[in-house]
Amino acid sequence: MLSWPHLVLSLLLLVLMIAPSLEGGRSSCELNGSCSFDETQEGHEATDSNIWAVLVAGSKGYYNYRHQADVCHAYQILKRGGLKDENIVVFMYDDIAYDESNPKPGVIINHPEGHDVYAGVPKDYTGDSVTATNLYAVLLGDKESVKGRGSGKVVDSKPNDRIFIYYSDHGGPGTLGMPNMPNIYAKDFIEVLEKKHASGTYKEMVIYVESCESGSIFEGLLNENMNIYVTTASNAEESSWGTYCPGMKPPPPPEYDTCLGDLYSVSWMEDSDKQETKEESLEQQYKKVKVRTYNDNSSEGSHVMEYGAKEISVQSISLYQGLRGGSSNTSNIFTNQDQLHPPTIPMGVVNQRDADLVYFQRKYEKMTEGSQEKEDMQKLINDIKNHRSHLDTSIDAIGSHLFGSVNGHVILTSLPTQGKPIVDDWGCLKSMVRIYETHCGALTEYGMKHMRAFANICNKKVSEEAMKVAAVDTCSKHNVGQWSPSKRGYSA
Incomplete structure (x- = not known):
């Protein structure tokens, strides 16, 4: 007959043997979608998992400053979240940092009081290499198709990896702009996502899209069983909006003649900038961004939408953007969080399609x-x-x-x-x-x-x-x- 100490030890060993089989051996944070990237790595089913990111600014020209500023800011968020440059692919024409109109050569800001967001951004695909064809190849991990074009970096993801895609530019019903023609067409983009899903080379994917009528890229096209969650700056019928523009509130520094950001984009990024823990979920961020982007007035705001596998939205944003504080040598984008525009106060905005005229008119007046x-x-x-x-x-x-x-x-x-x-x-x-x-x-x-x-x-x-x-x-x-x-x- 076993003594009490031996009986307790035997029961403890039995529990330890059975526990990993419960719910597939997943930790409680994985079950409720609150894991940080590091916590997920500790689980046995994700020991080799990585976060991949593709950032796309689809325009060129200083009057479109805001799109590249958005993408540079997004890079800094991911970098501060601990993502490695080898896992971040950046598409940007790279013609604004040293444009003669830039009052601070070599510096790009995305907020009137913001730090430089251009420093350190990888020059993966710039100039003539910023094309829809190259973007599709990068997403599919097709190294051969981008050989000799840009850095050649692709999303070489594995089955347990997560992917974050962020796009900022002009758009229209069924299409997204690119600085080199032709543009992205919704059907083509969705077919690329379908191929990526069929290849079994990712676990889950999150896509954020800033453009006019951006909801039309996914509405009626994105299958909900592909483990892809999407939010868009607008529905399928309306414009999105530029912000931090001259003559508006809040304005950029007086030496800037162009809009510094886009309303949906700065809404999600300034929210991410404030996150120092893994607590906020994608759904919570979506709801905050939805309120701020509506801008207290539907005539100068848009309806942020969500598509695809909405069950993913309960997961922590850290699973796709990294965990804040993950990189100790990357400073916060803002010196003081009090400088951020209160989300409940309407922002001065301009229709995306009129932002170029704001810039040219401002130049003319000076x-x-x-x-x-x-x-x-x-x-x-x-x-x-x-x-x-x-x-x-x-x-x-x-x-x-x-x-x-x-x-x-x-x-x-x-x-x-x-x-x-x-x-x-x-x-x-x-x-x-x-x-x-x-x-x-x-x-x-x-x-x-x-x-x-x-x-x-x-x-x-x-x-x-x-x-x-x-x-x-x-x-x-x-x-x-x-x-x-x-x-x-x-x-x-």
Whole structure:
């Protein structure tokens, strides 16, 4: 017969043997989604897990300063969270830090009182290598396709790894901008995600997207069983917003003539900056960002949306952005957290598609009266406005040509059934865009808002020949000049 000490020891050993089999041997933090990256690594099913990140600024030009500033800020958050550069892939044109308009050469800020967020950012894919094709290859871990392009770094993830993707730029229904044409199309992007899922090379993925109509990239397209959780700056029908702009509250330093950030983006990043523990979940961040981005006024704010595997949202943000304090040699982005804009107070904002005019107008106002440079700037502003007017009127005219003056505008602007993608035939969508740009000029970042019109033309089964006739009839007498796609590239 066993003595009491031996009996207690035997029972203890039995418990230790049985415990790992309970709930697959997962720790309590994994079961409730609150694990930090380090805690997850301690679990037996994730001993080799890593966090990978892909950061994409889809624009170029100093007037688009905010997008690259957003991405640089995101990098600093991940770096401070302990992610290694080898696991962070950055796409940015890299033309603003040393632009002649930058009052602080070599420095980029994302907040009026912010630190430099440019220092240390990896130059993985810059200039001409910032393309949709390279982005797709990077996400799929296709080293061969990016050989000789940029750093060649790819997401070489394994089954237990988590992936964080953040994109910031202009967009339109079903599309995201890129500084080198063609743009990203929703169907193509979703197919890349599907291939990544089929390869079994990640555990879970989180995607944050800043752009106008960003919800349209995922609505009706992203399968909920792919272990991908997404939040977007706007729904499928509305603009997103630039902020920290000249003449608005809060403004950038007076020497800056451009917007420093985007409302959705600074909302999630400034929230992440404040996190020093693993406690906040993706869902909690989503709710905070949703309130701040709505901006207390739906006419100057947007509806942050979520898509995909929403059950992932209970997990800690640290599983995708790292654990604050994970890197001791990376300082906080802000010297004083009290400098952050209170989330309950409306922010001064500008429609993403008008932020360039804010910059050019600000430059114009500072120029010497009667000078040649001021005259040239006025001409540039007029050219931009005239081309925008041409885009708007020519799209309406094509609609009238195809569907009649009574029904044309209504058909072009009609919305799909909620939960459905904007178009049935994505190949048709690209063809219609190319036909339009060939005869009427480049859509530009502003004209991306008209992607819904081309989608509806396809949904009405209009032939390419009929579209060509309508475009020629509408635009044959218009001189596209600098707006020719031969100079700017085709967006499809």
